[in-house]
Amino acid sequence: MIRHESIEDYLTRLASGEPTPGGGATGALAVAEGVGLICMAARFSEREDLAAEGEKVIGACLRLSDADERGFAAVADAYGLPQDTPEQKEHRSAAVQDALAEAVRPPWDIVDAVAAALDLAERVLADANPHVLSDVGTALGCARAGLTAAVVTLLTDLSPLKDETLADELRAEIDRADRLTERADAMLARVRESIAG
Template structure:
């Protein structure tokens, strides 16, 4: 599990020729890093409740990273199933759809976790100790990166997805991610304006 790995081990696996971990797991970890920075900034700003909320997001995002790795691993496995007979093709197709239905859950969760992180970032920013403004800015950059990774991962899964109801839900989350990226940019603009005075 990613949560139990050293950074060096995780990055080595990320750089390998294996299909997992990939972009979704990386997006979850980016949001987790952003939440970690927010927890630190909140503590320097006497906002302990925000710090604890941020720590909860870290735990949630670590779970999403592990879930994304498992989910995409199942998709890759399903795509590798035999397709030499009509029955095998039918089984393979059903396995792909079942795996995709599960694989979209973690990146959708990343979008929702990132939204909570942006709520916290805005709250922390409003009362931030000036000495940690750059950390709030770095947190926003991490959260933004996580949103982008989640959106691209979801868009990639839309191609082979055949469940129209789930497809609509996924498209809604991609649109939400795009709006949240714009919100992160606006908050980052506030940070940079405050830093440059």
Template sequence: MISSETIEGYLARLAARQPTPGGGAAGALHAAQGAALIAMVARYTTGAKYADHAEDVERIIAGADAVIPVAVRTANADEEAFAAVIKAYGLPADSEDNRALRTRAIQDALAQATEPPRDLINLAGQIIDLGHELAEFGNANVISDVAAASEAARAAIATAMITLEINIKAIKDAELQDALRADVLRAEQIIASADDLSSRVRKRVLA
């Protein structure tokens, strides 16, 4: 489980010639890091100087802190879901009945495998929203880390989006395909928001 291993151990597994963990898990960890960066900047935005924003800062800290463990669990879930897809593809196809069972198992596993990236888009979107708030008044000494958080969340969304696009091609359920296409469109919109956030922070840094 990613949540219980060292960074070195996780990276060694990620680099190994094995199917899991893969890009989806890496994307979820991008989101966790983005949330952690938002929480850090918010914690530096406290004290008398920021008294007018105290309630907003506490809410941002709570929101960012809540995303971190969920993102890590999403990394675990993505690894498990992809392993289930691989297992389904490995089922026997030596008879008509077995082929039918294999096809059903693959479709079920693929459908389940869409859940982590869909969750990841939501989580990363939350990070971007919190970042937009914090960019208005965050401590100037660490405000660049809001842009770093934005880029980490952007990477998470882009990773989730390509995963969904791959699954759309393989999934036969037309209703689910439509839902996934809607998620891809939403991901594109959040990526645009992430780009805007990074640009806003850069302008503030250079002002």
């Protein structure tokens, strides 16, 4: 599992020619790193309560990185099923749709994790130690990267998806991610202003 790998081992796998891990898993890890910085900033600002909340988000993101890798692998396996006969084509199509319906869950949940991360960052920034503002700013960049990963992954899964109800839900989640990106950008602009004095 990704969460138990060394950073070097993970990056070696990421750079390989294998289809997993990919963008979704990487996005989840980016959010986890960002929340780690928020936890550090919280502790330097004497907000252990916020750091404890952040540690739960980190754990969720690590689980999401593993879930995304499994989900994408299942989609790849489904696309690799034989389709030489009408029955095989029908089975393959159903398997692809089933796998896609599961694969959208981790990137969907990344958006939730980023929402939690931004809430934590906002609360830390309300009374932050000025020496950790750059760390919070970096955390916001990580959160934004996670949102980008979630959106492009959801868009990729959305294209072949035939379940229109689920597709509509994904479109709504993509819109939500775009709004969260705007929020992260606005927060980062405020951090930059504070650092610049």
